[in-house]
Structures are given as C-alpha cells and as structure tokens.
Amino acid sequence: MGIVDxxxxxxxxxxxxxxxxxxxxxxxxxxxxxxxxxxxxxMMTTGxxxxxxxxxxxxxxxxxxxxDVLIVxxxxxxxxxxxxxxVYNQMAEPRWVIAMGSxxxxxxxxxxxxxxxxxxxxxLPVDVYIPGCPPRPEALIYGCLKLKExxxxxxxxxxxARNKALYVPPDLGEEWPDELLRQFGVLPADDSSEGGSxxxxxxxxxx
Amino acid sequence: MRAxxxxxxxxxxxxxxxxxxDPRADVSVDAWAGLHADLAALGLEFSDITAxxxxxxVELVCWLLSSPSEQLSVRxxxxxxxxxxxxxxxxxxxAEFGEREVYDLFGVVFxxxxxxxxxxxxxxxxxxxxxxxxxxxETPW
Numbered sequence: 001m002g003i004v005d006x007x008x009x010x011x012x013x014x015x016x017x018x019x020x021x022x023x024x025x026x027x028x029x030x031x032x033x034x035x036x037x038x039x040x041x042x043m044m045t046t047g048x049x050x051x052x053x054x055x056x057x058x059x060x061x062x063x064x065x066x067x068d069v070l071i072v073x074x075x076x077x078x079x080x081x082x083x084x085x086x087v088y089n090q091m092a093e094p095r096w097v098i099a100m101g102s103x104x105x106x107x108x109x110x111x112x113x114x115x116x117x118x119x120x121x122x123x124l125p126v127d128v129y130i131p132g133c134p135p136r137p138e139a140l141i142y143g144c145l146k147l148k149e150x151x152x153x154x155x156x157x158x159x160x161a162r163n164k165a166l167y168v169p170p171d172l173g174e175e176w177p178d179e180l181l182r183q184f185g186v187l188p189a190d191d192s193s194e195g196g197s198x199x200x201x202x203x204x205x206x207x
Numbered sequence: 208m209r210a211x212x213x214x215x216x217x218x219x220x221x222x223x224x225x226x227x228x229d230p231r232a233d234v235s236v237d238a239w240a241g242l243h244a245d246l247a248a249l250g251l252e253f254s255d256i257t258a259x260x261x262x263x264x265v266e267l268v269c270w271l272l273s274s275p276s277e278q279l280s281v282r283x284x285x286x287x288x289x290x291x292x293x294x295x296x297x298x299x300x301x302a303e304f305g306e307r308e309v310y311d312l313f314g315v316v317f318x319x320x321x322x323x324x325x326x327x328x329x330x331x332x333x334x335x336x337x338x339x340x341x342x343x344x345e346t347p348w
Contacts, residue, residue: 077327114336114343115328
C-alpha cells in the first residue's frame with residue numbers, strides 16, 4: 001500500500017520530520033543550468049524529451065539561488081574556477097555537487113596542462129563522480145539516482161555541524177560579512193577587535 | 208610572389224626564402240612595423256600572429272594573405288634579454304588579440320599596444336607557459 005493510498009484511506013499519514021525532509025529533498029533535486037564544456041551536451045540531452053530528467057523531479061534552474069545540485073560538466077580552467085566557486089557559494093544549503101565526466105573528476109586529458117585544474121574536487125565537495133568521456137545520459141541518470149539514494153538515506157537533523165564542515169568553502173571571500181561568518185562558525189567567535197585583518201584576496205573589478 | 212611585395216621586402220632588407228611550402232621573409236625587429244605598414248598598403252591581409260620559442264630568442268611569426276591565394280609568413284626574432292616588439296595593431300586592428308595571446312603565452316611585450324594584458328590566463332598569472340623554460344612541476348596547484 002503506497003503513501004497516497006494510505007493518505008486517501010485515513011486522511012492523514014504519520015512520519016518523522018526527518019523522513020519528510022528526506023522524502024522531499026530527494027525527489028526535487030534541482031540542478032543549476034550551468035554548461036561548462038562538451039559534457040553539458042549530454043546533460044542537455046538527458047534533460048530533453050528522450051531521456052526526460054523531469055520524471056525524476058530533476059528540473060534545471062537558471063539561477064543558483066533556486067538550485068540545490070551543481071552538475072559540473074567539464075574541465076575547470078584556472079580562469080573559470082572563481083566563477084564556478086561563486087555559483088556554488090550562491091546556492092542555498094543543503095547543496096550537492098556531481099562531477100560529470102573525466103575532466104570534472106581529474107582534469108581528464110588536460111590534467112597536466114598549465115591552465116586546467118586536476119578535478120573540480122580540488123575546491124568543491126563532490127558527492128557523486130560519473131566517469132565517462134562523456135558519460136552517456138543513462139550514466140548521468142544513474143548518478144543522479146545514486147545521489148537521490150544518498151539524500152534519502154542521510155539524516156539531516158542534528159547533522160548541521162557536519163554539513164557546515166563539509167559545505168562551507170574556506171575562501172568565501174568578499175561574499176559574506178565577518179559577523180555572518182562568525183555566526184556560522186567559519187571564523188572563530190572571539191570578540192577581539194582585529195577587524196580588517198582577514199585576507200579576502202584580491203577584489204576584482206567585474207564591471 | 209608579386210613584384211610590389213618583393214620591392215617592399217627589399218626596401219626593408221628582408222631575406223626571402225621560397226624553398227618551403229609557403230614563402231617566408233625574415234626581417235629585423237627594427238623594420239618590423241615599417242615593413243608591415245608597407246605590406247598593408249599593398250593590400251596584404253592579416254591572417255594570424257603567433258610565436259616560436261628558439262631557446263635564445265622568441266621568433267614572431269605573422270601570417271599574411273595576398274589575394275587570390277598566396278600566403279606569406281613574415282618573421283622576426285626578439286632576443287631573450289629584450290622581448291620587445293612594436294605593435295601591429297595600428298596597421299592591422301585584428302592583431303590586437305593575437306599580440307595579447309603572444310604576450311600571455313610567450314612574454315613578448317608589444318610597444319604601443321592599447322591593452323597589453325593577459326587574455327587566456329587569469330589576470331594574476333605570472334608564468335609564460337609556452338616558453339621552453341616553463342616547467343609544469345613548478346605550478347602551485
């Protein structure tokens with residue numbers, strides 16, 4: 001007897017909040033619409049009619065603010081790295097990262113190059129690695145279902161500290177003010193007024 | 208090879224070598240801008256600018272096209288202790304990006320260029336990766 005049948009029969013269901021959260025999150029993984037290189041063509045194919053990502057509740061969002069999965073479909077050059085990092089920083093927690101294809105996993109054919117990072121896990125916490133060059137849409141679907149399984153089987157309540165350690169990157173930089181970083185425990189909460197001493201790196205003019 | 212092009216090459220003391228697949232002309236770096244100004248006035252079109260690392264010098268290669276289908280490579284050499292060449296971007300505007308690429312990857316600075324900044328690598332990069340002396344192991348990952 002499925003959950004809908006039970007709800008129709010009794011008018012209500014009982015569950016725990018944790019299970020409800022896991023049920024909802026695992027069935028509405030919304031990836032950012034971020035195509036980085038050629039693997040994104042397979043990603044688009046997976047989203048289109050024949051393979052149809054939507055039937056898993058996976059719908060591409062054009063804004064990282066609305067997304068909770070970042071699929072990295074290609075090699076990350078050193079010049080692209082701050083941009084991908086920024087997209088990731090803008091996503092709301094909880095958030096997950098899928099490394100799609102050889103380049104996102106290890107740099108692939110470009111691993112020994114002067115301008116490509118050896119894998120996106122050098123600066124992002126990757127949850128699922130999908131090998132292939134490129135992976136077929138079936139492989140991407142399989143990886144996403146594995147991530148769905150992981151989300152459905154991971155307890156969120158009481159794991160805030162663990163999530164924090166996992167998900168807050170070390171160089172949030174200019175994006176977050178110091179008091180917020182203190183509040184979330186990224187910076188030590190000491191009250192000594194050493195303001196302005198934190199190295200936020202070079203602030204680049206993006207005009 | 209057209210006679211007027213040969214004249215221009217002779218005027219700037221360029222040595223012409225037609226033994227290869229495409230004719231190439233070697234010129235000194237001082238005559239680089241003047242020769243290209245003359246060739247552009249003769250109607251030759253800019254195709255590409257790139258470079259080769261010759262260990263003790265960096266060789267600039269500028270590919271020119273002459274209609275209908277003749278190709279000429281004009282080359283000059285910048286010694287390692289003076290990687291400086293006059294820009295061609297005032298003669299051929301499309302050379303601007305090509306020269307930025309040569310600067311980014313080989314470290315040759317072009318005098319008179321409107322924006323001599325990095326184009327392929329990040330702005331804070333410090334290396335010239337297509338030089339033979341560049342060692343990948345030194346890259347701080």
